[in-house]
Amino acid sequence: MIRGTLLRHCFSQSVRPAFLIYSNAFPAKFASITRKHSLVECVGAVILSYNCTGIRVPDTCWKLQGSPHRHFATTLQPGISWEVPSRTTLLNKLEIALKGHHLDEAWGIFNDFKTLHGFPKQCLVHKLIIEMSYSSDYRWLCKAHDLVLVILKERSDLLHYDFLIRLALVLARAQMPIPASTVVRVMLEKEKFLPMDMLSTVFLHLVKTPTGACLASDILIEICDCCLRDRGERSSRSSKCLKLQTPNTMIFNLVLDACARFGATLKAQQIIEDMMPWMGVIADAGSIVIMALVHEKNGQRDELKKLKEHVESVPVLLDHHYQQFYDSLLSLYFKFNDIDAAAGLILDLYRRQKSLHCSGGLVRRERELERPCLVQIGSCNLRNGLRMRIKPELLQRDFIVGAGSRSELVLFMHGKLVASHKALSKLINGYGRDRKVSDLSNLLVSIEELGFSAEASLSSDVIDACIQLGWLEIAHDILDDMESAAVPVGTVTYTSLLKAYCKGNQWNEAKVLLKQMRKAGLFINVSDEKVISMFLLEEATINPLDVKTESVRKSSLAELLLQEISEKELTNPLVYEINSSIYFFCKAKMMDDALKTFRKMQEMKLRPSVQTFSHLVNGYSSLHMYREITILWGEIRRRMDDGVLAVDRDLNDCLLWNFIRGGYIERVMEIVRYMNKHGMYTDKWKYRREFLKFHKDLYRNLKASKAKTEAQSNRLVHVRAFRRWVGIE
Numbered sequence: 001m002i003r004g005t006l007l008r009h010c011f012s013q014s015v016r017p018a019f020l021i022y023s024n025a026f027p028a029k030f031a032s033i034t035r036k037h038s039l040v041e042c043v044g045a046v047i048l049s050y051n052c053t054g055i056r057v058p059d060t061c062w063k064l065q066g067s068p069h070r071h072f073a074t075t076l077q078p079g080i081s082w083e084v085p086s087r088t089t090l091l092n093k094l095e096i097a098l099k100g101h102h103l104d105e106a107w108g109i110f111n112d113f114k115t116l117h118g119f120p121k122q123c124l125v126h127k128l129i130i131e132m133s134y135s136s137d138y139r140w141l142c143k144a145h146d147l148v149l150v151i152l153k154e155r156s157d158l159l160h161y162d163f164l165i166r167l168a169l170v171l172a173r174a175q176m177p178i179p180a181s182t183v184v185r186v187m188l189e190k191e192k193f194l195p196m197d198m199l200s201t202v203f204l205h206l207v208k209t210p211t212g213a214c215l216a217s218d219i220l221i222e223i224c225d226c227c228l229r230d231r232g233e234r235s236s237r238s239s240k241c242l243k244l245q246t247p248n249t250m251i252f253n254l255v256l257d258a259c260a261r262f263g264a265t266l267k268a269q270q271i272i273e274d275m276m277p278w279m280g281v282i283a284d285a286g287s288i289v290i291m292a293l294v295h296e297k298n299g300q301r302d303e304l305k306k307l308k309e310h311v312e313s314v315p316v317l318l319d320h321h322y323q324q325f326y327d328s329l330l331s332l333y334f335k336f337n338d339i340d341a342a343a344g345l346i347l348d349l350y351r352r353q354k355s356l357h358c359s360g361g362l363v364r365r366e367r368e369l370e371r372p373c374l375v376q377i378g379s380c381n382l383r384n385g386l387r388m389r390i391k392p393e394l395l396q397r398d399f400i401v402g403a404g405s406r407s408e409l410v411l412f413m414h415g416k417l418v419a420s421h422k423a424l425s426k427l428i429n430g431y432g433r434d435r436k437v438s439d440l441s442n443l444l445v446s447i448e449e450l451g452f453s454a455e456a457s458l459s460s461d462v463i464d465a466c467i468q469l470g471w472l473e474i475a476h477d478i479l480d481d482m483e484s485a486a487v488p489v490g491t492v493t494y495t496s497l498l499k500a501y502c503k504g505n506q507w508n509e510a511k512v513l514l515k516q517m518r519k520a521g522l523f524i525n526v527s528d529e530k531v532i533s534m535f536l537l538e539e540a541t542i543n544p545l546d547v548k549t550e551s552v553r554k555s556s557l558a559e560l561l562l563q564e565i566s567e568k569e570l571t572n573p574l575v576y577e578i579n580s581s582i583y584f585f586c587k588a589k590m591m592d593d594a595l596k597t598f599r600k601m602q603e604m605k606l607r608p609s610v611q612t613f614s615h616l617v618n619g620y621s622s623l624h625m626y627r628e629i630t631i632l633w634g635e636i637r638r639r640m641d642d643g644v645l646a647v648d649r650d651l652n653d654c655l656l657w658n659f660i661r662g663g664y665i666e667r668v669m670e671i672v673r674y675m676n677k678h679g680m681y682t683d684k685w686k687y688r689r690e691f692l693k694f695h696k697d698l699y700r701n702l703k704a705s706k707a708k709t710e711a712q713s714n715r716l717v718h719v720r721a722f723r724r725w726v727g728i729e
Contacts, residue, residue: 098127126163133170145179161192172205177212207258224275256290265297266650277386284394289324296328299576304329314392320412327407337573339430343443346419353416378587425560441481448487460490465558586619610648626662649680660690665718688726
């Protein structure tokens with residue numbers, strides 16, 4: 001078939017296609033012919049080569065002079081033209097097509113030229129890639145990305161810094177995160193780095209999708225590793241090294257916010273703990289708020305408590321920026337069932353407004369404002385702990401988390417931060433469950449004594465909600481405490497409680513309440529029996545205050561309290577406490593103590609969370625104890641299969657990364673299959689890089705027939721499968 005097609009092209013004067021067919025079918029013969037003979041001789045040699053294999057070629061096509069084995073001088077028939085486009089002609093056509101923006105034509109000419117002569121000159125390659133980058137067509141953007149990979153493999157010297165920047169930006173803007181990240185990583189490998197403004201723009205587009213956020217976080221870690229390596233090289237020798245720009249605060253905020261939005265909080269924690277302190281970036285208000293979200297989801301209360309004292313020192317004018325921070329901290333107090341701490345934080349919010357307004361000290365001294373604070377990362381008792389630089393007063397134009405965008409427990413109203421009804425419902429339920437009504441009353445009294453007119457009815461709202469849920473004893477106790485503290489309570493509250501007593505046939509309690517009401521100036525000239533009978537008949541006209549008790553039924557606080565009672569916490573508060581202990585031991589590299597704590601959790605019939613296993617995996621990883629991680633993986637997989645442990649991508653990614661470093665390739669392929677089964681994205685570029693870093697020549701030249709043991713033979717199968725998966729030849 002190839003021979004017939006070749007001859008048809010030759011006889012129809014289509015020499016160029018003939019050459020392409022012959023060169024592709026028989027590259028070795030074609031290279032041998034073109035080295036020794038001219039263009040015309042080559043045509044004759046091509047046809048003669050096929051004639052020698054048995055194909056009859058008409059004598060009118062050429063006249064051979066001498067032995068064909070010595071030379072191929074030919075005399076062409078006058079009516080046949082054997083002229084083919086020269087190298088210069090193709091280059092000119094390519095340049096003209098690019099100038100005219102004829103992309104289809106330019107692409108065809110480029111492929112023809114590459115087949116005959118290899119890559120054209122660098123400037124034309126750049127123009128072609130840039131021309132494809134300008135296109136909004138997904139097909140051309142994919143071709144531009146693929147062409148960069150081909151050039152990287154065959155002629156890496158043709159790659160240029162400028163057009164790669166443009167291509168990365170275009171791919172990211174077109175929501176093609178995988179090709180965009182590949183181009184950025186190609187630049188990193190070539191030690192060419194994007195300027196911070198361009199890198200910020202690329203990240204801004206990447207983090208709009210879960211896959212893009214995953215890739216952005218991995219690339220950020222790779223860039224930080226390059227910076228740290230560069231610092232080490234500069235300090236160890238005097239030769240000129242790369243002077244890389246440290247990723248700025250905006251880039252960290254973009255990536256951390258994306259991780260928080262898409263649930264990649266374990267990856268965000270890694271960036272906060274391992275990258276930000278080493279890079280020396282200054283965490284601004286946006287960083288602190290996002291870190292609060294990450295710590296909240298990971299159950300790290302102590303980390304937020306360290307930040308609290310610095311956040312409290314910011315001017316009151318910035319309070320609305322920290323609404324989410326206080327919301328996250330309050331949420332953690334409730335998760336830990338630390339009701340007293342939650343009440344203290346709510347009271348601090350009110351006291352903060354009072355103290356800042358009275359003192360007039362809204363701003364620190366200028367010298368203090370200019371100096372960033374240092375916050376310990378990990379436990380304060382760790383000797384080798386890292387410190388992060390923070391500046392809570394620093395607000396940038398790229399402030400990511402809008403005020404109140406995700407807050408449920410803390411609201412910003414009338415220029416100050418206050419607890420929402422949902423927070424109060426959690427507080428009431430917690431104190432009621434623990435039989436600590438007096439503590440709840442003390443909190444309400446303290447808030448009322450601060451004199452915020454907007455919260456004058458707070459105690460009445462709480463009592464009314466308790467009445468509606470039938471907690472009459474608790475409501476009466478709070479009412480007594482309010483009277484003892486001389487805090488006024490609305491008349492609606494008294495009458496609502498009295499009506500509830502009457503309906504419940506609690507006559508003694510009703511009479512006690514009537515005495516209190518007379519002392520407060522209500523029902524002075526009406527007998528107890530008459531008041532009770534009127535309330536039993538629900539004759540509102542008898543009420544001298546014309547109370548409309550129906551309003552109580554519409555209380556949002558009561559509805560939220562009822563919802564809070566009916567809901568059950570998904571995670572036992574003890575799990576958060578034990579996780580904090582495991583986290584401390586793992587950070588201190590005290591893995592025996594961490595494992596004992598984990599076993600204790602199992603003995604208590606508590607379900608370990610994703611964070612529990614993440615702390616253990618990271619602790620073993622810091623000590624390069626990869627074998628122990630394989631044992632832990634068995635426990636994790638069993639729990640995920642049973643449905644008692646959430647399937648988390650970050651945890652699987654961390655396991656996969658550690659198994660590659662440890663050389664447990666069979667476990668690697670297990671996790672790969674598991675992630676594929678659950679539709680999780682796998683960053684093959686990162687895994688390929690780690691494999692080549694530690695196991696570049698692993699079983700590279702070993703044949704299956706030469707494997708000494710069955711275990712070695714099985715391992716060879718897994719290594720080859722991994723190489724195929726990540727694209728290692």
